[in-house]
Each structure stands twice: as structure tokens, then as C-alpha cells.
Amino acid sequence: EAGVAQSPRYKIIEKRQSVAFWCNPISGxxxxxxxxxxxxxxxxxxIQFQNNGVVDDSQLPKDRFSAERLKGVDSTLKIQPAKLEDSxxxxxxxxxxxxxxxxxxxGTRLTVL
Amino acid sequence: SQQGEEDPQALSIQEGENATMNCSYKTSINNLQWYRQNSGRGLVHLILIRSNEREKHSGRLRVTLDTSKKSSSLLITASRAADTASYFCAFPMDTGRRALTFGSGTRLQVQP
Structure with a gap:
């Protein structure tokens, strides 16, 4: 069985830039x-998704973080704009x-400079 | 939401010795899990113990749960260099929820 896939593995950006991470969970x-x-x-x-719906995003800093799982399979997490403490x-x-x-x-290791 | 506390923060032992890590929590839980994280990698599930269980074994792993003391321990017997990793306890954030709260972790170093 294939595992959970994530990309990229590493990302280095400067503060105030945007970044997106992708995840493909195990089938089913x-x-x-x-x-x-x-x-x-x-x-x-x-954040927690159940199929394509958000179950819990109470700890997501919504002023800069967003996430979606449109088709109930893979998901993206975005940070815009990034801060140093997002590393x-x-x-x-x-x-x-x-x-x-x-x-x-x-995992994706993010470094914000 | 509650936090998990683990001790020790770091542990260094020789191959063949046993390693014990402890986890404490603050509210009622229905299960507690232990995960391992090798450097630079994701977490791997090791074992789950339910609130009505006191002890559980899996290979060289032994987990105990004391709900009256709100604590759990993970024992790795006859440790190997390959056991070098960080170990985290985790439990549901709230009753009925599956999202996990993780402890602060114990970094285990097994010297060959």
C-alpha cells in the first residue's frame, strides 16, 4: 500500500512570500x-478534513494560512504571507x-528567511 | 486543548539496555498512542492502548497506562542502534475527536 505523499520535501522562502504544500493521502x-x-x-x-469538508480549523491562523481538499482526496496548504515563525x-x-x-x-520542511 | 508532557526530554543508552519514556496528560482520554519519528522523516505509529487496558505488548515494546495517575510509559527492551529516534505520545484532543494532541517527545540515542 502506498503511503501518504507530500511535496515538496524542502522549501526555503523569504518572509512575506507565499508558499503551498501538497498532500496525497492513502487511497480510501x-x-x-x-x-x-x-x-x-x-x-x-x-486543520482536519473529513472527505472534502472541514471538521476542525480552530487552530489554523486564518489570516495567513488556508487549506483545501476540493475533491476529497489530495489537499493543499498555503501560507500567505509567510513569517519567520512559520519555519x-x-x-x-x-x-x-x-x-x-x-x-x-x-513532511515538508519550510525555512522562512 | 490539553498538552502532553513527556520525560525525559533526552535519553542516551547503550545497545542492549532498556529504555523507558513517560507521558502525562491532564484530562480523560479514551486511548493513548505512541509514535516514533526518525530524523527528517514523518511519524510512524507504534502502538495504541485503550483506556480500559493497563498494559499492552508489541514485539520489544511494552506500554502501560494508568488512568488514575493520567500517565503512560513506553518501554523498549533490548534496544538497538536502529531505535535511535524521537518518541511521542499522542491522544485525542477531546472526547469523541480523532485529531491528536502530541507530547513534547523524548529523543532516544542508542549507542552501538
Whole structure:
């Protein structure tokens, strides 16, 4: 079974620029998450999708972050404009509804200069 | 939402020794999970223990859960150099939700 795919793996931008990350979850996984992991910390939830609907975006900084999952499969996360404190690894995860185990992608490491 | 606390923050042991990591949380949970993260990679699910279980084993892993103390421990027996990684406990953010809150992690270094 193919795992969760993410791209790009690395991205370096300057502050105030825009950036987008892409995630393709495991086939058949209805639930998709985006997490932000700052160096030395555990992942923190940004947004949760169920199919193409948002379940929870309470921790998403909506003034600069946006995410979509238009067809209920792959998803994009965008930051516009980026700040220095957005430097982190952005992880995508998915799971089948009946299971609690989440499957993570390799992440995108963002550096904002 | 609640946070998870893990200790120690870092642990260095020799190959063959056992490694124990602890996790504490603040509110009621229905399950607790442990994940491993190798440097520069995503997280891999190791084991899940439900609130009505006290202990669970998987290969060289042993997890305990004490809901009265709101704590869990992960024991890795006969450690190997390949076990070098960061280990995180995680649990549902709120009852009925599947989104996870992660602990701060324990960085394990196993010396060959």
C-alpha cells in the first residue's frame, strides 16, 4: 500500500512570500490532517478534513494560512504571507474512519528567511 | 486543548539496555498512542492502548497506562542502534475527536 505523499520535501522562502504544500493521502482514507511541527516540539494540529469538508480549523491562523481538499482526496496548504515563525515541518496525515492510527507523510520542511 | 508532557526530554543508552519514556496528560482520554519519528522523516505509529487496558505488548515494546495517575510509559527492551529516534505520545484532543494532541517527545540515542 502506498503511503501518504507530500511535496515538496524542502522549501526555503523569504518572509512575506507565499508558499503551498501538497498532500496525497492513502487511497480510501476519508480523514486528512495537517500538522505543524516546530523544531524540538511535537506536532500541533492545524486543520482536519473529513472527505472534502472541514471538521476542525480552530487552530489554523486564518489570516495567513488556508487549506483545501476540493475533491476529497489530495489537499493543499498555503501560507500567505509567510513569517519567520512559520519555519517548521508541515506534516500531513490520514486515516480510515474506523481506526485511530494515523499514517503520516514525510513532511515538508519550510525555512522562512 | 490539553498538552502532553513527556520525560525525559533526552535519553542516551547503550545497545542492549532498556529504555523507558513517560507521558502525562491532564484530562480523560479514551486511548493513548505512541509514535516514533526518525530524523527528517514523518511519524510512524507504534502502538495504541485503550483506556480500559493497563498494559499492552508489541514485539520489544511494552506500554502501560494508568488512568488514575493520567500517565503512560513506553518501554523498549533490548534496544538497538536502529531505535535511535524521537518518541511521542499522542491522544485525542477531546472526547469523541480523532485529531491528536502530541507530547513534547523524548529523543532516544542508542549507542552501538
Amino acid at each position: 482514507h476519508a480523514t486528512l490532517y495537517w500538522y505543524q511541527q516546530i523544531l524540538g516540539q511535537g506536532p500541533k494540529l492545524l 517548521a515541518v508541515y506534516l500531513c496525515a490520514s486515516h480510515i474512519d474506523r481506526d485511530n492510527e494515523q499514517f503520516f507523510g514525510p
